[in-house]
Amino acid sequence: MKTNYRFLLLVLTVIILSSCSGMKLSNSYKSDDFETLRNKKMLVIARTPIEDVRKAYELDLVSKLKAKGVNAVASHVAFPDLKRIDNKTAERIAEVIAMFRKEGFEILTLTSLKDVQELDVMRREGGYSSFDEYYGNKYITLRGYYDDVTAPPRLGPKEMDEQITYTTETTYVLEAVTYNLGLEEEKRLLSVSTAEITNPDTGKGVRKAFAKIVANELK
Secondary structure (H helix, E strand, C coil), X not given: CCXXXXXXXXXXXXXXXXXXXXXXXXXXXXXCCCCCCCCCEEEEEECCCCHHHHHHHHHHHHHHHHHCCCEEEEHHHHCCCCCCXXXXXXXXXXXXXXXXXXXXXXEEEEEEEEEEEEEEEEEEEEEECCHHHHHCHHHCCHHHHHHCCCCCCCCCCCEXXXXXXXXXXXXXXXXXXXXXXXXXXXXXXXXXXXXXXXXXXXXXXXXXXXXXXXXHHHC
């Protein structure tokens, strides 16, 4: 018995459409030292050289974290003159950490855009007509098929023109890494969250989706 071609294509198209648009947590890690962050002060830093983008990402994540009860503060608010550390010596990193802790920050969350992936997707439409036309009402069940041995054969399915379209899917891969500044260096890493946002409507959509995913992981 042949499979209804158009029916399968319809199911496949629905699956593709539902899976290629939206957001998801693609990878997550939490150390044994991870615990609730509700009673700790967190500094949020978005790693990007574009100041406006940095502020927007920090504010969106801070907003989501505060809604979860986390005392989060954007780095551009707490440290307006904070610059990227180019000379990453142990002494320089220790100085920056000491500066953060002096202001009461025990937790540090760094976010960054890790990758932008583009994928060309082919979709097919058309093929055979409806499931009912292919089998006929009488032959949907075994009972209907075998009860009427004199039933005339059914005509084959009606074939329709097949259309093929191509679209490009864009996926943004972002990462949030959280540290406990009060622990020893080898134990500071608390969590890593990697998120994938596919075909967002705007840059704002990427920020909002990423902030929601990270906040849910750090609540």
